[in-house]
Amino acid sequence: MRGFGANTTMPSEISNDFDAIVVGSGISGGWAAKELTERGLKVLLLERGRNVTHRQDYVTEGKAAWEMPYAGQIPESLTESDYAVQNQCYAFSDYTKHFFVNDRENPYATPDNKPFSWIRGHQLGGRSLLWHRHSYRLSALDFEANKLDGHGTDWPIRYKDLAPWYDHAENFAGISGSHEGLSQLPDGVFQPPFPMNCVEKDIKKNIEAAFPDRKLIMGRVAHLTEPTKEQIALGRSRCMNRDECQRGCSFGAYFSSLSATLPAANRTGNLTTVTDAVVDSVIYDSDSNRASGVRVVDANNHEHRSYGARLVFLCASTLGTTQIMLNSTSERFPNGIANSSGTLGRYLMDHIGGVGASGVFPGHQDMYDAGRRGGGLYLPRFRNVMDKDERFLRGFGYQGGAYRSSWSRGNNTPGIGIDFKAALQRPGPWTFDMVGFGEMLPDERNHVRLSKKNKDSWGMPILEIDCEHRENELAMFDAIAADAEELLNAAGLTDISVNQDKAAPGLMIHEMGTARMGHDPKTSVLNKFNQAHDVPNLFVTDGSAMTSSACQNPSLTYMALTARAAAAAVEMLQEGKL
Amino acid sequence: MADNRTHLTRRTAIKGAVALLGGTLTTAQLGLLGNSFAAIAEDASPRFLCPKQFTMLSRIADLIIPETDTAGALGVGAPHFIDMMLADWASPQRQAEYVAGLDSIDVRARDAGASSFLASTTEQQMVLLRALDNEFFAEHSTDPFFGVLKKMVLFAYYSSEIGATVELRFQRIPGDYLPCVPMADDSHAWFWSQYNYAL
Numbered sequence: 001m002r003g004f005g006a007n008t009t010m011p012s013e014i015s016n017d018f019d020a021i022v023v024g025s026g027i028s029g030g031w032a033a034k035e036l037t038e039r040g041l042k043v044l045l046l047e048r049g050r051n052v053t054h055r056q057d058y059v060t061e062g063k064a065a066w067e068m069p070y071a072g073q074i075p076e077s078l079t080e081s082d083y084a085v086q087n088q089c090y091a092f093s094d095y096t097k098h099f100f101v102n103d104r105e106n107p108y109a110t111p112d113n114k115p116f117s118w119i120r121g122h123q124l125g126g127r128s129l130l131w132h133r134h135s136y137r138l139s140a141l142d143f144e145a146n147k148l149d150g151h152g153t154d155w156p157i158r159y160k161d162l163a164p165w166y167d168h169a170e171n172f173a174g175i176s177g178s179h180e181g182l183s184q185l186p187d188g189v190f191q192p193p194f195p196m197n198c199v200e201k202d203i204k205k206n207i208e209a210a211f212p213d214r215k216l217i218m219g220r221v222a223h224l225t226e227p228t229k230e231q232i233a234l235g236r237s238r239c240m241n242r243d244e245c246q247r248g249c250s251f252g253a254y255f256s257s258l259s260a261t262l263p264a265a266n267r268t269g270n271l272t273t274v275t276d277a278v279v280d281s282v283i284y285d286s287d288s289n290r291a292s293g294v295r296v297v298d299a300n301n302h303e304h305r306s307y308g309a310r311l312v313f314l315c316a317s318t319l320g321t322t323q324i325m326l327n328s329t330s331e332r333f334p335n336g337i338a339n340s341s342g343t344l345g346r347y348l349m350d351h352i353g354g355v356g357a358s359g360v361f362p363g364h365q366d367m368y369d370a371g372r373r374g375g376g377l378y379l380p381r382f383r384n385v386m387d388k389d390e391r392f393l394r395g396f397g398y399q400g401g402a403y404r405s406s407w408s409r410g411n412n413t414p415g416i417g418i419d420f421k422a423a424l425q426r427p428g429p430w431t432f433d434m435v436g437f438g439e440m441l442p443d444e445r446n447h448v449r450l451s452k453k454n455k456d457s458w459g460m461p462i463l464e465i466d467c468e469h470r471e472n473e474l475a476m477f478d479a480i481a482a483d484a485e486e487l488l489n490a491a492g493l494t495d496i497s498v499n500q501d502k503a504a505p506g507l508m509i510h511e512m513g514t515a516r517m518g519h520d521p522k523t524s525v526l527n528k529f530n531q532a533h534d535v536p537n538l539f540v541t542d543g544s545a546m547t548s549s550a551c552q553n554p555s556l557t558y559m560a561l562t563a564r565a566a567a568a569a570v571e572m573l574q575e576g577k578l
Numbered sequence: 579m580a581d582n583r584t585h586l587t588r589r590t591a592i593k594g595a596v597a598l599l600g601g602t603l604t605t606a607q608l609g610l611l612g613n614s615f616a617a618i619a620e621d622a623s624p625r626f627l628c629p630k631q632f633t634m635l636s637r638i639a640d641l642i643i644p645e646t647d648t649a650g651a652l653g654v655g656a657p658h659f660i661d662m663m664l665a666d667w668a669s670p671q672r673q674a675e676y677v678a679g680l681d682s683i684d685v686r687a688r689d690a691g692a693s694s695f696l697a698s699t700t701e702q703q704m705v706l707l708r709a710l711d712n713e714f715f716a717e718h719s720t721d722p723f724f725g726v727l728k729k730m731v732l733f734a735y736y737s738s739e740i741g742a743t744v745e746l747r748f749q750r751i752p753g754d755y756l757p758c759v760p761m762a763d764d765s766h767a768w769f770w771s772q773y774n775y776a777l
Contacts, residue, residue: 062750064748064750065737065742065772066739066742070663070666070667071659071734072772072775073663073667073777075668076667076668076669076672077669087774090773090774091773091774092773092774093773093775095771194755195755195757198758240751240752241752241753241755242750242751243770244771246773366760366761367758367759368759368760368761369755369756369758370755370759371749371755372749372752372768372770373755404767406736406746406767406769407746407769408775410728411725411728414712414715415711416641416642416711417641417644417704418644420643421643421644421650421745422646424732425648425745425746425766426765427761427767428767
């Protein structure tokens, strides 16, 4: 088809049988594989991690604490030596550690005073196995934000461009939630929401009475509550309320690549999946100005090989994709493929989080709930929606929920003996907690680059991540804490305590923005179809494409952007433009 | 309801779980074969603690969670579980903390006039443990060990099969989320597996 650039040194034979290569099998890669194969393309899906077979490899699924080697705890020395970063994630435990990377084997660097927690899952399905499943649309407000206040560059798309693709993503993935008619959080295609418990209903009523501009709603989560025929045909069934999602779900009740997109792609007969294939770089052909394939290092024996295709979709996660692009150098692109703008690796964002509040609800002592609901509540953004806040730009939302504590409150309760034991046999008081998720401004100074000194064991220069919360984020943290306290007071809670512990950047696991979309090839990497301005057959559809972060959990947006980009790419391919 | 829970055996729990799944999962897939608690024989020698410290640990665990109409810490094998955790799970610092901590409790018993903690009467032992517990929760607490130990005893007890399914209630596969269920006077709290739980 086409030759390889002068810097091609790969020894092994190159297969050119594929129409498209998709790098990464997480939420974005799974969607790319599905959308491209369903449009008739022969797709090679490359995953750097091991194979995980849906159901069969969910090795801790259904296990109770007493069926685990240390009742669910990981040996302390192992946590310290191998999982010092991953252990910061709420979902990390002995039940789930096989779906997280080993930090010792996957190094990266940060300045001493600027920690960044990079939470990763290298396996087929990637972090789609581990995500928290909250699924929200960005709104018109979000797509206009950069243009209005001048931070970052303008999104090259608006809400109306993505709305039909949100429909498409929600239809297939299965999102449960309620219709609320909020401009800042558009409604979508929803399955029935999970129910609120009595305390949550009261708190909702109290908050909405005190603040007409605020709503407390059931979280919109990618759990099937009323599966469609298509979802059932893919082997998925409704949520069983175990709340053990990150161990894997044999019911296929939550959306993951393994439960949903990869089965859909496989049934087309057009998908080839290769695991344990670490993509080192994209091969650039200067004669045609196209990406002609990718170079791969075998994860196990470290042998090099290459694959060729007419289209390349990078979906290797924000920082994974950026690392590959920065490492894809050529005469034309000495600083990374499709990086003539110099913006590749810059404008790194996460959400800000960790700060929130909790309190005790005095009523409903005679009521309890049953089952472990996998999703909590959401309080959509209310700052800088109708009025302008003088303290900070953009906004934040909260996630939260009410529950009765169980035995572990004994850790914080004085007492021993018969009465203590009898008290812990009963549920504790109703507790409500909420934690903020805030927008982070795109800032050129927050960036990643390749190390000039250190490589990982696959020969990739490791990433140096330099990212910190700045003035706007710090002001927003204060507002998140103050508003949470005010909201919980209005909700009628007692014993309110405010948590001021700010999560380090990265720990919200919404890192994004390092290969941003934009109108102008001089100031952005990707155009309005997630297509590299510089290299027409190279598409990037994971979080790295994000021009701003909004404050909503972003995965649904990655799904919609990926599906939209895949449709556009196939159309261009058919029109001979690629 | 409490009676039903008492009679819930391992076998019926497995049968129920597999039936609920409509046979789509095997018992092995659900991981019902191992049992970290049952694997330790009740009369086994301690592997980490010396016999005297193991006896102290057993006595303290028994006083924190005694046998009542339900099993206590001893009845679920908590001391052997904790000894196993100290041998195989704990870091060297954690191991040292337990050795020194148990010794310090013995010193406190001698300071109170007994020849050792184990030689004290039950009443004296309770007085001492309550004092340590109060000190842990005091504003300017300097010695966290009793809090660490109590947390471990609670974890061992409620993470055991009896603790989770008889003392508390456990649903392997709840099916539905029922948001508002009236409580009976004897409604037990639910057990669920804690993620990223710092001992």
